[in-house]
Amino acid sequence: MSPRPGDLFGEYFWADAWARAVEQLLPIEARGLHRELRTQGWLLGGRLPSDLESVRGLVRATKREWARSWPKVQHLWRIDGDFLICDELTTTHLESAERFRRSQERSRKGAAARWSNAQADAQADAQADAQAMPSGSGSGSGSGSGERSASLRSASPTVSSNKIAYQGRRLKVWKWQHEDLAARLGAKVDSFDLRGWYGKSDAYLENTGEGFADQWKWLQARLVTDAKLPTPNLFGRQVPTGTEPCPAKHNPPCASVDACWHKGQAEKRADRAEREAREKAAAES
Helix, strand or coil, rough: CCCHHHHHHHHHHHEEEEEEEEHHCCHHHHHHHHHHHHHHHCCCCEECCHHHHHHHCCCCCCHHHHHHHHHHHHHEEECCCCEEEEEHHHHHHHHHHHHHHHHHHHHHHHHHHHHHHHHHHHHHHHHHHHHCCCCCCCEEECHHHHHHHHHHHHHCCCCCCCHHHECCCCEEHHHHHHHHHHHHHHHHHCCCCHHHHHHHHHHHHHHCCCCCCCCHHHHHHHHHCCCCCCCCCCCCCCEEECCCCCCCCCCCCCCCHHHHHHHHHHHHHHHHHHHHHHHHEEEHC
């Protein structure tokens, strides 16, 4: 049985909104250019570089196609510093980013609630077992009750020590978090003492009394700073950091590192499109 349009809400909403958009009044070629510009702008964080020649290469339009279609859609876009902006695209991107943030926050709160409930259940079970034990049990060597407690701790999957990579006075790092941070280090993983860094971070928290609402976010942000890693944007792409506004030495220079990164990405896509076009022409000749 085929799904109804409403069952595929994401696809239905996009198709329905686009079908009713005012851009449908444009000629087919200009409409396609505008749709492609919005697609590439979405992939680059809701905006495009202001260099129109780079944008033309980004959407893989020939000079003749661009000359025919761009004048018919340029009123839908505006130049803002180093960026080419479509206000509707920017608004939609910001709304999606906010929905993404709220979804992550709900997931974090749900995980925290599950963790809290699991801890409470484990403590209740331990207390019930302790009350059920004879008052004299564990006497003699004194190791019986200790072994019993250790057994209870290891039996609970939520507090199993083999899932913890580091445990300090203020900081607890789970193995999956340790593996994720190690992956973020990339080529620096061998030279950066990650476990030693956990100890230093724990000591920093202990000495300064600094608090955090979300330890995992705090750890990620601190690792980026201490290991001098590129800063990931919303979609996980690596945006270079630094004090120089235009590390790639563009001419004219970009106004910010973020603008420089976007322009560099557009140039890479344009170069790839040009190379593929040459290969296709060579194969057809």
